[in-house]
Amino acid sequence: MSMDAYPIEVAFPDITMHEHSSSGVAYVHTFDSGTPGPHVMINALTHGNEVCGAIVVDQLLRGGLKPRRGRLTLSFANVAAYGRFDPAKPDAARFVDQDFNRVWTAKVLDDTSLMSSELTRARAMRPVIDSVDLLLDLHSMHEKSKPLIVAGPLQKGIDLSVQVGTPATVICDEGHPEGRRMRDYEGFGDPSNMEKNALLIECGQHWEQSAVAVARDTTARFLLLSGVIDEADLPPDWLAPLPPVQHIVRVTQPVVATSMDFRFAAPYTGLEIFADAGSVIGWSNGEAVVTPYDDCMLVMPSLRQLRPGVTVVRLGKIEQTVTRASTGG
Ligand SMILES: [Zn+2]
Numbered sequence: 447m448s449m450d451a452y453p454i455e456v457a458f459p460d461i462t463m464h465e466h467s468s469s470g471v472a473y474v475h476t477f478d479s480g481t482p483g484p485h486v487m488i489n490a491l492t493h494g495n496e497v498c499g500a501i502v503v504d505q506l507l508r509g510g511l512k513p514r515r516g517r518l519t520l521s522f523a524n525v526a527a528y529g530r531f532d533p534a535k536p537d538a539a540r541f542v543d544q545d546f547n548r549v550w551t552a553k554v555l556d557d558t559s560l561m562s563s564e565l566t567r568a569r570a571m572r573p574v575i576d577s578v579d580l581l582l583d584l585h586s587m588h589e590k591s592k593p594l595i596v597a598g599p600l601q602k603g604i605d606l607s608v609q610v611g612t613p614a615t616v617i618c619d620e621g622h623p624e625g626r627r628m629r630d631y632e633g634f635g636d637p638s639n640m641e642k643n644a645l646l647i648e649c650g651q652h653w654e655q656s657a658v659a660v661a662r663d664t665t666a667r668f669l670l671l672s673g674v675i676d677e678a679d680l681p682p683d684w685l686a687p688l689p690p691v692q693h694i695v696r697v698t699q700p701v702v703a704t705s706m707d708f709r710f711a712a713p714y715t716g717l718e719i720f721a722d723a724g725s726v727i728g729w730s731n732g733e734a735v736v737t738p739y740d741d742c743m744l745v746m747p748s749l750r751q752l753r754p755g756v757t758v759v760r761l762g763k764i765e766q767t768v769t770r771a772s773t774g775g
Pocket of ligand 1: 493
């Protein structure tokens with residue numbers, strides 16, 4: 447099942463009209479209200495085939511959204527990869543040379559011996575990112591899954607996720623050994639820097655219409671929470687009801703395939719919860735794979751890339767369940 451391509455339900459917007467910008471960085475539009483407030487950034491296309499964010503940013507730019515307080519940046523990151531999108535090979539447009547979301551340390555960006563399409567783009571965007579206080583990075587997923595927030599490893603990311611209030615699952619993790627994500631770059635990843643904070647939203651499967659609705663809702667709530675706009679500035683119907691609870695989930699370990707002989711115990715789509723330690727979630731070389739602790743959640747299971755050494759799912763421990771106070775009615 448998971449090897450099949452998912453249907454492409456959404457249209458890919460033509461974003462070429464957004465190339466020229468007053469910021470001087472192509473496809474990066476910064477608007478200054480002239481009054482005090484944070485610099486808030488809504489970023490799309492960190493991965494070139496993750497279109498829901500591009501639909502949202504395109505719509506906000508075409509609608510002429512401007513901040514009432516502070517500054518607002520609306521941006522498309524890996525436009526070179528997006529430009530290569532081919533419905534026959536939709537995953538090929540994730541990046542050109544390397545993952546744009548694995549280059550975000552000063553050390554890597556400063557190292558001029560390193561060159562790639564993505565590094566060139568990251569270096570061009572870096573002066574803008576350096577001035578951003580609050581970043582919302584809009585992503586989507588290979589496999590069908592309910593949406594989730596990637597809050598990073600720090601408490602300030604969890605706190606911001608709970609303030610935004612949606613999606614219902616907040617994933618706390620350290621990122622990837624291959625390189626640092628934009629959401630963990632410099633001040634965003636510094637626990638002592640309380641001015642800067644960032645969230646990454648996995649809005650749903652790349653091509654599903656519901657991912658666009660999640661991207662709109664989270665973008666609207668992020669902008670309202672930051673105070674740069676008022677609700678009347680948003681397109682109507684972008685806000686969706688908040689989930690009644692949010693689970694705060696700490697990723698503890700990957701499950702890594704040791705051979706091609708790996709299967710899950712059921713057709714999981716992610717965010718399944720196993721109350722009891724020792725629950726069988728799959729079979730690896732004929733041996734049961736079990737949950738190591740109570741209240742264990744499966745994070746983004748996928749056999750798409752199955753081969754020895756590949757992570758087929760990450761396990762998360764539910765650390766906290768936040769119940770939203772009833773708003774009456
Ligand atoms: Zn992504």
